[in-house]
Amino acid sequence: MAMYKVVLADDELMALEGLRLMADWEEEGFEICGMCENGEEALSRILDCRPDLVITDIRMPGMDGLELISRVREAGVCDPLFVILSGYGDFDYARTALRHGVRSYLLKPVMEPEWEATLAKVQRELNERSLRKQQQSRMNELLLSAAIAGSLRGESLEAADKEAAALDRIDEQTPGWRYIHLEGVTEADMQWCRSLELPAGTWFIELYANQAGLASADPDQAGPLARRIHAGLRSRGSRRPVTVGPQVRSWRELAASYAGAADTALRFFFHTDLDGPVDYAQSIPPSFSYDLGSFGIADELMAHVECLREEEAGERMRRLFDRFREERTAPEVVYMVGINLVLRSLEALREMGDSSDLGRDFIALVRSEPKSLHALEESLHAFLLQVMRRIRDHREQDSRHPLTQIERYLQQHFREPLTVKELGEQFFIHPVYLGQAFIKKNGISLLEYVHDLRIEEAKKRLGESEETIRLIAEETGYQHYHHFLKEFEKRTGMKPAAYRQLQQSKG
The missing domain is CATH 3.30.70 (Alpha-Beta Plaits)
Structure with missing residues (x-):
């Protein structure tokens, strides 16, 4: 803690020494920076060391205590507290001293209780002043x-x-x-x-x-x-x-x-x-590449993620970030590629009914400052591994679901006559619930799903064989030829003959 500085001034040497011995100044938090025998000497010392407290006799040769106070105030270099000592009980001096802002006016000889009370009062005021200065300085x-x-x-x-x-x-x-x-x-x-x-x-x-x-x-x-x-x-x-x-x-x-x-x-x-x-x-100003060719590697990476090929996905991840490093790809391009992979992964999960927020950590990293390429690579790799685990879990659960079993059955038996009622009885599911659940899971009705399978088969045979269109219609499950024509044109926008001609022209 900083010590308060004090200057003592009295033209009587014994009185001056008495002031020095009146208190354990260091213990009280004061450092005596001047002991002066007259007003001129006191003024010079005050302007030089800028004390917090001045204790001065009121009557001194050349310059008395009141003039000393006035001269210090006029100089404006510092603003110490003043305590006046005097052997005169003169009220005019007291009034003048108070007008000059003197805190205490003590008569000699000073009694110990009065001295201790005055010093305690001065200390409180100096502490308050110091606190105000600190607060003002901080402000x-x-x-x-x-x-x-x-x-x-x-x-x-x-x-x-x-x-x-x-x-x-x-x-x-x-x-x-x-x-x-x-x-x-x-x-x-x-x-x-x-x-x-x-x-x-x-x-x-x-x-x-x-x-x-x-x-x-x-x-x-x-x-x-x-x-x-x-x-x-x-x-x-x-x-x-x-x-x-x-x-x-x-x-x-x-x-x-x-x-x-x-x-x-x-x-x-x-x-x-x-x-x-x-x-x-x-520092050498950084120069970045804004080439978007890395999106091609990102597409390959996403394909491996969706196929659950972890080793291949890891290899593509390394290739992607090695390219970023070699080409010094601009950070904003890296963020674009990373966010694109995150959004595509989350979309794949949503299609499975998973409203996961797995990508929040990577997105938070992109939004944070600073981020490094290494940190982005680690975060994105961890995210994609989690995505693959989620996809695998969903597919394993899905494979045991009755609706998945029905889908597999339809893929094998779509050429046969099928009704929702018969399928419900075969798989022990109420027909109404089966129809509603199938639409919720696949976005289309069960019968539309069967028509899609049949027309895909018909398209394949039209492009690869010379079989008659009527035969293809019958063998893909349509008992009525006009029904086949209607469903085929609905899905392809053209008649079967035109579709066959188009495919043959491509071949």
């Missing part, structure tokens, strides 16, 4: 930080004209500014940064929900401070990148330093093993 720092943050966000500074003027005055005393960028910071990271004791002329900037930084009016200190922040985050287990933007002349140009630091942070996408902060001045 000023927060207002300056808010003004800088507003400037970086492009907000108007009309409401912060006092803070802007204060920062302009700092501009006059510094060779420039630099911005230290922290991307993807968590609330815990933010809290840790807020607790740091920062060098003078440095402000912690809370820019957005997951972006923060430090604005430094001492460019030479930006590098060491960035290394300190980087080491602190690493010791907390955080892999957030710390980057330093280029030097700018004024705080009003800090947006350029911030932009440079943010661009430098893009290096983290391909390099997660950075052993220190990255300085814009030493």
Whole structure:
């Protein structure tokens, strides 16, 4: 805890020594920074050491205590509390002293109880004053930080004209500014940064929900401070990148330093093993590829996922991300490919009646800052493995379901006369429930499903054989030729003869 400074002034040496011995000053939290025998000496010492408390005799040669107080007030260099000592019970002196803001007026000889009460009163006032100064200083720092943050966000500074003027005055005393960028910071990271004791002329900037930084009016200190922040985050287990933007002349140009630091942070996408902060001045600007050819590999990967070929899917995943690394694919293209795979996988699950939210972790990673290519690869691979497990589980459950058994039966017996009633009796399911459940599962009625199977078979035979159309109709399950023609044209948009001619022209 900082000690309060006190100056003692009395033209009588014995009285001055008595003041020194009146209290255990250090124990009481005071440091004597001057013992003066006259007003001139006291004034010089006060202006030099700027004490918190002055205890002075009221009558001294050359300059008395009241003039000393007046001269200190006029100088405006400091604002100490004054305690007056006097051997005169003069009420005029007392009134004048009070007008000068003197806290206590003590008559010599000072009695111990009175002295202790006065010193306790002075201590309370100094403590309250110190607390107010700290609070005001903290408030000023927060207002300056808010003004800088507003400037970086492009907000108007009309409401912060006092803070802007204060920062302009700092501009006059510094060779420039630099911005230290922290991307993807968590609330815990933010809290840790807020607790740091920062060098003078440095402000912690809370820019957005997951972006923060430090604005430094001492460019030479930006590098060491960035290394300190980087080491602190690493010791907390955080892999957030710390980057330093280029030097700018004024705080009003800090947006350029911030932009440079943010661009430098893009290096983290391909390099997660950075052993220190990255300085814009030493960083090669990243260049990215925006080629969309990787979507072809993603299509192959998705096909293997749907067919539950884990080994092949893993190989395509490695090929996909190796291509990203080799071509230095732009992060936004990588996100597009990844999100496309997630959405297609979730759609495949939804078609099985699975409203899974498996993709939330990957989507959250894409939305977070920062993210690395390695982290995206691990997250996407884990997601696709989960998708394949879900698909496998659904298919195993589905294979034992009565409706699946009925579908397999229809695929083998669609050429035979079939009715919902007969199928219900065969599989011990009420016909009404069977019809409703089949539509819910497949989106079409059971009889429409049978017609689809029959027409697909007819199309195949029309394209591969010279059999008559009537024979094909009969052998695919249609007892009435006109019924076959109606269902065929309904599904293909053309008559069977035209379809055969089209297929033969292709062959």
